[in-house]
Amino acid sequence: MDLLMSDVRLFVKAVEMGGLTQAADALGVPKASASRQLKRLEVLVGHALLHRGAGRFGLTGEGRIFLPTAKEVLEAVDQALAQLSDTNETLTGxxxxxxxxxxxxxxxxxxxxxxxxxxxxxxxxxxxxxxxxxxxxxxxxxxxxxxxxxxxxxxxxxxxxLGRVLCAAPSYLDRHPAINSVDDLAGHSFLTSGPERQAMEMVIPGRHQEYIVKAAGVFRANDPELLQRIASSGGGIALIPLLCAEGAIRSGALVSVLPSLELMPKxxxxxxxxxxxxxxxxxxxxxxxxxxxxxxxxxxxxxGPASEGGAEMFSGANPGKAELRMATQVPDQ
CATH class of the missing domain: 3.40.190.10 (Periplasmic binding protein-like II)
Known part of the structure; x- marks a missing residue:
């Protein structure tokens, strides 16, 4: 019986995804066919490679030995196929x-x-x-x-x-005392995509050190654009990428908070x-x-200088200065 690459690929995919059903779905193989493929591979190598049953899935000792070689074989085959495809100038698929x-x-x-x-x-x-x-x-x-x-x-x-910026709507800042230092950030509401903390705290990632600020509230979301919109409506101080905040800053919907504070880019x-x-x-x-x-x-x-702000905002070379320069371009209301 010859070794089939499709059987090896199924085995590796099952290990990566933590289940035979998930691997079958990813590879577009019927569940019954996937079971037969794995059994065929195990018969060929002479050992059970995976523990599988109700609530139990994992590599056997022999499976752990076989897995590295199986990955190497698949990678070698994939690389060979990729090199052969280079002879065709037209990209398809x-x-x-x-x-x-x-x-x-x-x-x-x-x-x-x-x-x-x-x-x-x-x-x-x-x-x-x-x-x-x-x-x-x-x-x-x-x-x-x-x-x-x-x-x-x-x-x-x-x-x-990506440079990052602390920013808030003028309407939010008008309701609070002026912010002139990191200490003045205490007691504010923040909008961030950062990890959750047990205490009501906000982490400000300075370029040279992290600042832990006691917050009145912290709203978290994995979408910086959502944070930008909430900040623009006066919902708090947002920590978001400069790339995401640029349009709102130019329109005056947001302004920089502590623009001289250099933040760690991401x-x-x-x-x-x-x-x-x-x-x-x-x-x-x-x-x-x-x-x-x-x-x-x-x-x-x-x-020239007219576009340098945009390039600097994207590179994160100096977020504070880039943000300050943009804020000064907003016309008087």
Missing amino acids: RLRISVPGYVGRELLCSHLAGFMAAHPQLKLTVNISADRVDLFREDADVMIRAGREGCEEFVARRIKK ELNLMYLPARRNTRKIRTFVDFIFEALERSIQAQKQE
């Missing part, structure tokens, strides 16, 4: 990208048309979501996210550092699975986006 809304609109929208024009036979799907997708479940081929928490198993290429990363690093469609998209962003940055530099 589909490419699924998951990206937060504000990044998709501000960062990708001006570049995707060029990519689609260059590869008209590739089906491109963009999923706007603030949540991390599960690349192992094949919810997406590529995802763009701020930070790397929980993504240690992925290849992560840093796109840029990395914006493009991520994909290690086993797919040589997939041609992913490699082509990654190269295209990085080259396009580099051209945008160079163009902004050449345009």
Whole structure:
């Protein structure tokens, strides 16, 4: 009996997803067929590879031995297939990208048309979501996210550092005493996507140190655009990416709070699975986006001081000064 790659792939996928049913769904295999495939693989290797039963699923001792080699074999086959596909100049199939809304609109929208024009036979799907997708479940081929928490198993290429800003609506600030120092932030209501804390506290990520502030209230959401909208309506002081706050700041709906306080920027990363690093469609998209962003940055530099604020806001080189400069551009009401 010959070893079938589809059986090996099913075994590895079941381990990654924690169940045979989940693996079958991800691979588009009927549950009954998946069970037969796993049994066939176990007969071939001469050992049970997975414990499975009511409420029990996991690797056997032999499964733990077999798993690393199985992954290596699959990666080698995938790389070989990717190299063969390079002989075909036309990209086909589909490419699924998951990206937060504000990044998709501000960062990708001006570049995707060029990519689609260059590869008209590739089906491109963009999923706007603030949540991390599960690349192992094949919810997406590529995802763009701020930070790397929980993504240690992925290849992560840093796109840029996103500057962050503390900002609030003028109507909110008018109801409270002037804020001239970090200590003055105590007792305020905050809007953040940061992790929850046991006490009613807000963490302010300064570039050189973290500040813990006693808060009157902390509202958390995984969508910076939602936080920006609540802040614009007077709901509190928001800690959000500069990229997300830029439009509201220019319109006067938001103003900077402590603009001289330099905040720690957050990395914006493009991520994909290690086993797919040589997939041609992913490699082509990654190269295209990085080259396009580099051209945008160079163009902004050449345009002069009028555009430097935008470039600085995106890079997070000096969030405080970038924010202060933008606030002074708002006309008198």
